[in-house]
Amino acid sequence: MIKIQNEYLDKYVQEHYNYLKDKLKDFPKDCKYSVEEILTAKPEKLDEIAKWFSIDFKTRVTTRVTPTKSSYEFMITKYKNFTNKKDEYDAYDLAKKLNVNVCPYCNINATYTVIKRNGKKITRPEFDHFYDKDTYPILSLSFYNLIPSCHICNSTLKGREKFSIDTHLNPYSDNFDTVAKFKLKIEDSTFYHSIKGFNLTLESDDKRANKNIKSFELETLYQNHKDIILELIQKEAIYNESYLDELLTQYEGTLFKNKEDLQRLISGGYVSDEEIGKRPLSKLIKDISQELGLI
Numbered sequence: 001m002i003k004i005q006n007e008y009l010d011k012y013v014q015e016h017y018n019y020l021k022d023k024l025k026d027f028p029k030d031c032k033y034s035v036e037e038i039l040t041a042k043p044e045k046l047d048e049i050a051k052w053f054s055i056d057f058k059t060r061v062t063t064r065v066t067p068t069k070s071s072y073e074f075m076i077t078k079y080k081n082f083t084n085k086k087d088e089y090d091a092y093d094l095a096k097k098l099n100v101n102v103c104p105y106c107n108i109n110a111t112y113t114v115i116k117r118n119g120k121k122i123t124r125p126e127f128d129h130f131y132d133k134d135t136y137p138i139l140s141l142s143f144y145n146l147i148p149s150c151h152i153c154n155s156t157l158k159g160r161e162k163f164s165i166d167t168h169l170n171p172y173s174d175n176f177d178t179v180a181k182f183k184l185k186i187e188d189s190t191f192y193h194s195i196k197g198f199n200l201t202l203e204s205d206d207k208r209a210n211k212n213i214k215s216f217e218l219e220t221l222y223q224n225h226k227d228i229i230l231e232l233i234q235k236e237a238i239y240n241e242s243y244l245d246e247l248l249t250q251y252e253g254t255l256f257k258n259k260e261d262l263q264r265l266i267s268g269g270y271v272s273d274e275e276i277g278k279r280p281l282s283k284l285i286k287d288i289s290q291e292l293g294l295i
Contacts, residue, residue, distance in 0.1 A: 001107045001212065002277040003175040004100055004148075012097050013040050016143045019089045023078060024141075028071045031138075032056070042144050043130075043173040047165045050131050053138050075140040076133050082141065083127070095124040100148040100277065104171035105158075105216050107276070107283045108225075109150035128154040130163050130170055144172045157216050168215065169208050176212060177273060180204035182222070182287035184229065192233060195226040225281060229288050232267065236292040239266050263295045271295045 006012070017039045024035050033041075033049055041049055053072075083091040095113040103109045103125070111125035125148035133140040147154075147170075169176050183201045191197030202219045204210050213219055247262060256262045263271050269285030276282035289295040 001176040001180075001216075001218070001283060002102070002104045002171065003173075003177065004098065004104055004171045005274065005277065006098055008097070012094070013143045015089070016040075016094065020078070020082070020141055024075075026074060038138060038142055040144075041139075041142055043165050043170045046131060046139060046142055046145055049142075050136050050139060050164065053136055069137070072137040075137045079133065079140040091127060092121050092124050094146075095127075095148055098148055100125060102277055102280050102282075103150035103153055104147065104277065105149050105153040105212070106218060106221065108221060108280055109152060110280055111148055111150055125149055126151055126154045128158060130168075132160060132162065134160070135162065144170070147171055153216055161215055163215075165208075167208060168211050169206075174208070176209055177276060177283060179206040180209045180213065182284050182291075184288055184291055191230075192237070193230075195230050198226075198229065198233075200226055200229060222284060225284060228268070228281060228284065232285065232288050232292060232294060235266055236294045239294065263289070267294060 017036055020039055021035055024039075027035050031038075032052055037045070038049060085091070092113060092115060095111075096115065099113075101110060101112050103111050105128075113124040114122035116122060128147040128149045129136075129140065130145050130147055131139045131142075139145045165173070169179075181203060183203055185199040185201065186197065187199060188197050200219075200222060202213055202222060204213065244259070244262065244266075248256065248259060251262075252258065256265070260272060267285050267289045269282035269289075270276050270278050271282070271286045271289060276286055286295070
């Protein structure tokens with residue numbers, strides 16, 4: 001749902017490659033792509049490699065040419081070792097650097113990485129393989145194929161469903177926020193004090209965005225957060241434009257840096273496009289606040 005944004009991504013990709021390159025010395029020599037290309041491939045290139053792997057594997061099986069798909073399965077073993085490693089660079093370290101604190105697929109569940117001062121590892125996001133590792137073991141360790149996500153999206157909802165950039169949005173390259181919006185539909189006069197007075201929909205004209213919505217059951221899940229919308233409706237009635245100006249005049253430079261700070265305080269979520277990945281439900285809050293004229 002939310003694009004992964006980090007100004008140091010290129011640096012982390014290089015570190016990822018530097019750490020793993022010597023551990024992949026047994027990589028099949030007849031592969032069309034180098035280890036560097038596979039580990040650092042961006043989403044478009046990932047798709048190219050995935051398609052080559054699928055076609056090439058079928059050819060190998062048909063013509064009885066070796067090595068077979070099993071030759072690439074050691075990548076999965078390397079991935080498992082990577083996620084369990086206890087040295088200076090592992091999945092915890094990568095998760096900490098990426099600093100994705102809310103699942104980019106749903107924007108509902110927190111995905112904080114917590115490491116205590118004594119080094120004890122508490123929790124981190126799961127890494128979803130956008131191209132699943134069973135079908136595409138060759139991409140098991142590709143940086144842009146590892147999507148930090150919550151357990152519900154990764155294991156409960158996506159599971160073994162096949163993803164590709166032809167069917168779904170990849171959070172590293174696509175921005176769901178720009179192609180899908182939450183919409184509020186008032187049903188009756190009780191909407192000011194009852195969640196039964198309005199309906200919530202999540203709409204998009206983008207086919208891939210709609211696949212994300214369906215795969216992660218987003219419209220269904222968000223029905224559980226209509227209370228947030230009710231609060232926004234009530235806040236819109238209280239915080240009219242003149243009241244906002246009054247608060248800014250009184251507190252700007254002390255309690256608030258600017259109007260955006262005030263809007264975040266009132267709405268309870270980040271409202272700028274660049275920051276909605278910082279707090280759960282910020283996409284919902286931003287869309288509905290804009291529709292109500294609260295921001």
